[in-house]
Amino acid sequence: MTSRFTELTVDCHDPERLAAFWCAVLDFKVIDRSEGKVEIGSWEPTVEDVRARQMPPTLQFIQVPEGRSAKNRLHLDVSPIDAGTEDEVNRLLGLGASRADVGQGADRSWVVMTDPEGNEFCVLRTLAP
Template sequence: MSCRISELVLNCADPELLAAFWSDVLGYVELDREDGAIEIGPPEGFGGLQPTLILSPSTDPRTGRLPLHIDVNPVDRDQDAELERLLALGARPADVGQTGSESWHVLADPEGNEFCLLRRRLDAS
């Protein structure tokens, strides 16, 4: 027997803002709301191959370099075009000591949570 990641929880100051941002980034939809938290996930819902993301309200969310961060890959465009799209959605470049020769971009979401845009394009399905 083994486990599979089904949900990721991100404590945040503004669940509405981050739910909208991450839904746009990942092509997710709102699945549920409970006690101020918003769960977003793939249109087919909970339990598929992709984990859902729960944006949980917190009065003291950690931001910046978290012990665990999200990596994303483009699915329908190259890395440069996806970088432009993410920046237009509200992501911003983050400096974590990169050398400039990396094949990925380090970004921050609207609350400052760092994530990486990787180069390899993945199949959307």
């Protein structure tokens, strides 16, 4: 018996806003929505696909009433594929992200940021040719 990693769920206040932000960051699309929930991904999962092979997980944004109370213990890392790291950081700032200081120090190869609801994520080195 085995399981597959199929979704990563993010608790938030505004699932539509956060889904729109992450769709713009990752070039994902909305694949499902219901009241208080939006799911995005790079593909539309089917049971057959998931059972056949490991596929990239989707992201689900679920509305919750409480706010975040501490530093995230889990975060996303993203790598630019067609621009330099600083160019990508500037693009993400324009989408509503913010730079963050979580004690990482000044001379790092990554940039810590937060999404519009304050969830940390990192922009890693560029993978652009």
